Amino acid sequence: MGTRHRVQLTVNGERRSGDTAGRTSLADFLRDTLGLTGTHLGCEHGVCGACTVLLDGSPVRSCILLAAQADGHDVRTIEGVSPPGGPLSPVQEAFCETHAMQCGFCTSGMVLASEALLATTPHPDDAEIDEALGGNICRCTGYVQIREAVRVAAARTADDERVVVRD
Amino acid sequence: MTERAALRWVSRPGAVREDRRFVTGHGRYVADITPPGTLHVGLVTSPHAHARITGIDAEAALALDGVVAVLTGEELAKETDPLRQYLDLPDVHWRPLAVDVARYAGEWVAAVVATSRAVAEDGAELVSVDYDPLPVVLDPEAALRPGAPTVHTGHGTNVLAHREFSWGDVAGDVARADGTTQVRVRWNRNSTVPIETFGVVADWDEHRQLLDVWASIQMPQFPDQLASALRIPGNQVRVHFDVDVGGSYGVKRGIKHGVLAGYLARQLHAPVKLIEDRAENMHGGDFHGPDRIFDIALSYTADGVFTSIRIDVVDDEGAYPGRSPLQLAKPIGAIVGPYRVPSAVYHATAVTTNKTGQVAVRGFGQAPTNYAIESAVDAVARELGMDRFEIRRRNFVAPDEFPYRIPSGTEYDSGDYPAVLDKAVTLADLPALERRRDELRGAGKLAGIGVATCLEPGGGNAIFENIMNPANDKTTFPEACRLRVDGSGAVVAVVSISSAGQSHDTMVATLLGEELGRDPATVTVLRADSLSGMPSQSPVGSRMTIVLGEAIRAAATDLKDRLLRVGAHNLGVPVADVDYVDGDVVVRADSERRLRWGEIVAIAHRKQHLMPDGVEPGLEVVHVAHTPRSGGLTAPDGTVQLYPCFSFETHLVLASIDPDTGVVDLDRYYLAHDCGTVVNPEVVRGMVYGGTAHGIGVALYEQFAYDDAGQPLTQSFMDYLLPSTHEIPDIADDEHCTPSPFTTFGQKGAGEAGYMGAPAAVASAVNDALAASGVAPVMSLPMKPSDVWAAINRTTEGNS
DSSP states (O other): OOOEEEEEEEETTEEEEEEEETTOBHHHIIIIISOOTTSOOSSSSSSSOTTEEEETTEEEETTSSBGGGGTTOEEEOGGGSSOTTSOOOHHHHHHHHHTOOSSOTTHHHHHHHHHHHHHHOSSOOHHHHHHHHTTOOOSSSTTHHHHHHHHHHHHHHHHHHHHHHHO | OOOGGGOSSTTSOOOOTTHHHHHTTOOOBGGGOOOTTOEEEEEEEOSSSSEEEEEEEOHHHHHSTTEEEEEEHHHHHHHSOOOOOSSOOTTOOOOSSOOSEEOSTTOEEEEEEESSHHHHHHHHHHOEEEEEEOOOOOOHHHHHSTTOOOSSGGGOSSEEEEEEEEESOHHHHHHTOSEEEEEEEEEOOOOOOOSSOOEEEEEEETTTTEEEEEEOOOOTTHHHHHHHHHTSOGGGEEEEOOOBOOOOTTOOOOHHHHHHHHHHHHHHTSOEEEEOOHHHHHHHSSOBOOOEEEEEEEEEOTTSOEEEEEEEEEEEEESOOTTGGGGGTGGGGGTTTTBOOSEEEEEEEEEEOSSOOBOOOTTTTHHHHHHHHHHHHHHHHHHHTOOHHHHHHHHBOOGGGOSEEOTTSOEEOOOOHHHHHHHHHHHHTHHHHHHHHHHHHHTTOEEEEEEEEEEEEESOOSHHHHHHOTTOOOOOOOEEEEEEEOTTSOEEEEEOOOBSSSOHHHHHHHHHHHHHTSOGGGEEEEEOBTTTSOOOOOSOTTOIIIIIHHHHHHHHHHHHHHHHHHHHHHHTSOGGGEEEETTEEEETTEEEEEEOHHHHHHHHHHOGGGSOTTOOSSEEEEEEEOOTTOOOOOOTTSOOOOOSEEEEEEEEEEEEEOTTTOOEEEEEEEEEEEOBSOSOHHHHHHHHHHHHHHHHHHHHTOOOOBOTTSOBSOOSTTTSOOOOTTTOOOEEEEEEOOOOTTSSSSBOOOTTTTTTTHHHHHHHHHHHHHHHTTOOOOOEESOOHHHHHHHHHHHHHHHO
16 A cells, blocks of 8 residues: 555645545545546546646646656646536637537646647647547547547637737 | 328437436446445456366455355356346256366356455465366367367257258249359457446345346346346346336347346345456457358359358357357348349358357447458459459349348338448549549559448347257347336336446437427436336447337327327317327317427326326326237248348458558548438447448457467457547448338438448458459458558568
């Protein structure tokens, strides 16, 4: 079982803490201790990307990151992308608009990877989209509508920015 | 069939109602369900591909803090029955945990139950099992040879089934041919490999005598088989269908998982949760797909007109056959593809080997068969020096020949194959595609264009059970819908299926809205459980829009009939004189005289004094529908009507090959697709793209490989290569619509779209590229870089 650790971190803007075994992954901590089951486990060896969360804004695979390693960091999960019951983020809206999913299992990771891309690269070209999402496997969609969603979200963000500039 | 022009919601762009919960992380998958006090299962698996189990020592595991129980196969077998198989194989027993003999590496041998998954895994490592290794048999053809080690000793042979069919004047048609081209193709072992593994939670309520089961399931008769194996009545198993399934594409049939968890829950009086990890899923889940060797002989005249086809197939079922051998029978319903071939021979052999079991995979055997047929068509074109498009056009069933009966007795419902091929050619701008191919060649690549024209049988029935085993006389495979209009006039539709990404809520609401003339957005769609719900076979065989569509039509008709009777009674006119118009009942001769939806609902729920005699109060109807065109058994001459509807797709793909590495890059991908009337355009194009990507994986990357000792070489997603954005190009799709005459709105199946033709098309493209350089075709999938490189270099060496 090994050591136990007291972990304190910020999850979706809230301070959260819990006791965890040293071997517990961040994914298991989020799901089992904090009840945030929107983070999904597909391979548990860091390939499929279903468990992607944002650690200090960057996408990481929570299945191969220990909860203890996230101590003191800022974590955003799919539950924190938009306020509960509130409007969806432009990325989430675009995913719905283009039906960029089927079973939904990879969607949490896809949305977060797309959010991270657009946060750093508001106007990605196709190669940048493929690179940013290349570590997230979707078995349902063939990626066509997912790429469309990112383009739609990027275009919409760009439109918003233009409005701001005019004001 | 309703005219498409009159449709208000079907075929129109409309939001997919499931999507909002997924983008916010609020899907509810089985791993998210953890009742209080849940115990977790870890599995002890066989390290040997074939071995006698001589002892199991669980003492150390049981001593571990948190371990509650260890269960062996012998203990489980005493109190449960073997899992259902569909062939008569009295000496082949498929069980959740191996008894006496383990027959593949990864087979479950014992289960450890603990207070957490981590401790259960710790416990599994502490279980000590003694094995006495036995000889292994891995190659399906070697398994057929005399003297081969037998997987199931009592069965005496590795042949599980062998069926021979001959339809039409084969001898005459072969004799009048000017040539016969023979090809051998290999469809290696792969599977759909959903991103969610299989999982199940079972909870036994001793006081209610009820086993509650939540599972990531896509399987006909799962509740019945679970109850039967557990030796409890069917009315004590309640499978919950309001569980989101994280992808399946056919394979999520965890009956052994369900029986194991159900048994443990009953024994331990606690909820038991079994979620496969990826290794358990890949090695021991019994979820692999078809693994086939085809020998095809296609006979033709000098003009390139096909006269007869012969297909011999050997399928490696792995160690336990379950339902998988039936996948040899389904393709009989499209055994000549979209082509006019007057006679056919089909010999199908199911073989057992020391690998994890095979299960139903997207298309139920059709995609491998399509690949085999298309490979033969391309080979004939090469033989005759004929254009691959022209040879297809010359042999297509013509649009005016439908319904068209193929030699095996199945009628194709409708289609316009030349029009769909034309659409693909136009979409791709074929001359431009050829210029692009030539540019690539000019840049030092090998490049080729692939074409495939393939069918997707839809509206799955179960008659393949009867074909493979005449003792199975199942001739219906129904679906059902319950409609409820509550006292306020709100509509609820209830179905008894779980969904794995097919957007069934959207489909049901759309179809029902169209039937009732009510906005689909106002319809609530709910999932019943297996006890409170209606007969259902689950969404397999591209069947839900077709069969559930029929149930929705019939239920809506019953409901409207009741509304009409209430309306007519209160309007004081005969029922024959009123019409149903968007919820209101209207006197045909005077449209001002009407009873509105809300008024009728109020009467039906609360005003017996205004009800006509013989009409039940409330507005609740259930309809259970047969599959269209089902009902008959296989005829004595082996002819049979398989599925009722036939979707069609044409793929056009440009492949570029790096001659130095053999790596294939798909430069352009175009597709034209016809599934009749589309219910939701976003959903259908998603199916088409997704199935195509899956097929690209099969063609180029995916294989469950084994070494000579039967050890799986595909250990993780670093070895089993699921295609990513880097591998899948943007796919362009153009939809065509040839409505089916046998469905409510002309819809056909789309759940297997794309996957039906992509493997064949990609293979065609790679081989076109190789042929242009004088390289012999690669006739095996996946076409790994090493395979392509070896083919190129064999030729280079041969020429040097």
